Amino acid sequence: MKGRAILIVEDSRQDELLMLRVLRKANLANQIDVVRDGQQALDYLFAEGEFAGRTAGLPAVVLLDIGLPRLSGLQVLARLRADPRTRLLPVVILTSSDEERDRLKSYENGANSFVRKPLEFSELAETIVRLGVYWLLVNEPPQP
């Protein structure tokens, strides 16, 4: 069974709400799952732990924050790339950080994209919508 289109890994409830609001306005809300930390993200993707038995398959793209509780976004990314099942899964790092080393680390670990969360909410909204449109409609994902 085909999974949801987008997995958002975001520990900030506020960012989540705002993103969901934007996506809802763009009519993309019903295709989104949100998890709160790195471990949860892995569990979700590998159908383990609290997501054991989830059969929905992999999302079209993962929007991954870096500063996450338990496992950081970069660690999650490394684990995903190390696993053959998720080796090719499109992952977009979406973060407030504009640290050069974060950007470098992300690409080194095989991120497909690095997007800085704009400070202005309106810009963030626009970015999120563009990302959703791009990854769900424009991008051709690898065949599993």
Add this chain to the structure above:
Amino acid sequence: MSLRTASRLVALVSGLVFLTLCGLFVVAHRGKVQTQRDLAITESLSRQTTQLRTALFGYLLHPETEPRNQVGTQFKVLLRLLERERPAIDASIRNDDETRHAWERVRRLVDEGQALFADLGEARTDPRLAVRDARTNDLLLVASHSLILFVNQIRYRTGERFLRASARENLTMGALLAGMAGLVLGLFLMFERSILAPVRGLHAVAVRVSAGETDLRIASARRDELGELAGAFDRMLDRLQATTVSRDRLEAEIVERAQAQRVQRESEEWLQLAIEVSNSFAFEWDPASDQVRRSASSALILGLTGAAVERDTGQGVFQRVVPEDRARVVATLQGLGPGRDHYRTQYRLIRGDGASVVLEEMGIAFFDASGRLQRLVGATTDITERCRVEAEIQRLNAGLEERVQQRTAQLQSANQELESFAYAVSHDLRAPLRALSGFSQALVEDYGGRLDGEALLFLDQIQGASRRMGELIDGILTLSRSTRGELRRDPVDLSELARRLLAERAKAEPGRALASEVQPGLCVLGDPAMLEAVMANLIDNAWKYSAKTPAALIRVSMQERDGGPWYCVTDNGAGFDMAYNERLFQPFQRLHRQDEFPGIGIGLATVQRIIHRHGGIIEATGTPGGGATFRFTLPAISAHPESA
């Protein structure tokens, strides 16, 4: 020719000359005496003939017996005289024909006269005979006259001879005197040449030699006694000089030896002192006898007294070495051999008083031809104090190292904390801000129709505040990153940079009437990115604060001050009060209200950090309403690299 031969020859010649001259004189004198006698004879003869004639005249005038007798006597006297002086007369007439002839005539005239007189005789008394007598008388008178004439002739001749003999005698006398004088002169010259001159030379040399010129020599080429004397004198001088030289040498040697002894003594004292001062003693060990000899300075170090100080045995020393160190000493000594004859070892030793000292021993080993150890010589130093100090230093060093490590770790952790703080700021402070602005915007968008104007204004304030906070966070990050990373030292053309930045701003804000002057050729060494940030901030400031000035001017230039270049960015804008100068470069400190000139107060702090990191300094001058100037230096080569 020897002087002796010469003198004999001279004497002989002189004698001969003298004798010859004397002989000549004697002959001349005798000739003269002879002629003198002849003269006397002729004088006498003349007198007698004159008397005869006188007597004859008397008789002729008075022909009487008495005068006749007188005449007869006179004749007899005359004859006797002639007879008596005959040898002398004969001798005198030998070489004189005229005189002989005269003498013969005198004799004949005397004889004739006598005969004529005899004829007169008694006839005088006979008048008949008077006629004849008259003739005889005449003849007699003629004869007597002739006699006188010839006698006078003889007398004259004899006188002549006498004068000649006299002259000859005088001549001989003169010759004698002249010869004597010549001889004396010759002798003097010869004496002068052959004796006096060399003697004077000898004297001069002797005087100079006596004055010390013992290397002087006469070196006479003469072959006489004076030459020999000079040779003997030279030889004497040789001997004298040899003696003097050897004596001088001896004296010099004595002086040298004394000096050498003094030097040696001083050197020994010096060595002794050096050894003592260096807390050492010298030693010598003879393995065959196991005898150890030590310098006196060992007493203090080893705590020994009496004979044990300088005399010891190798075994005795070894027994006092701390047992733990004995193996090392043995190993050191066993490691010695020909070619590996220097050694250095350390050991602890129990002193005579029971205390322990650390000794360092440095020595050299001597081996015989068969490679057997013959002698060990060296110096031992008490390094107890040194070891203690070294241990202390080591301890301190270790502590220091530890402290440095601690500090480094602290610094590293502080840096790390700072980094994580900046990281956290960039990450975590933004999310709430975004929520603030996001939800207030969502409120406006979703419920704007139900809110009144004041509520919308409040929401607008929330959004403005969150935007400003975002800017502050960005400022903090900019500041913290402004000096992160390696500092590059590349050539940077500040003039070019300023022109570009000014052009960019003019393009972004074409409405501003602003003039700019950029001094060309301001080339420096520095980090291009950081210097761009510096110039961008300064030009931005100038741009911003001159916004309300009618004829705004921004000038970028260079001034020489304190022997170095200062780069200046000047504007004629709002300026600032120098009283607040100190706060200019502090982050988030602003001298203008936000509604006058917006900003977060991070630009100059960033500029200052960059300039400091380049080892330069920055200062600002300004007056309120009169513009501001920012000057900074950029040492060409990093004099204070990374320290700021």
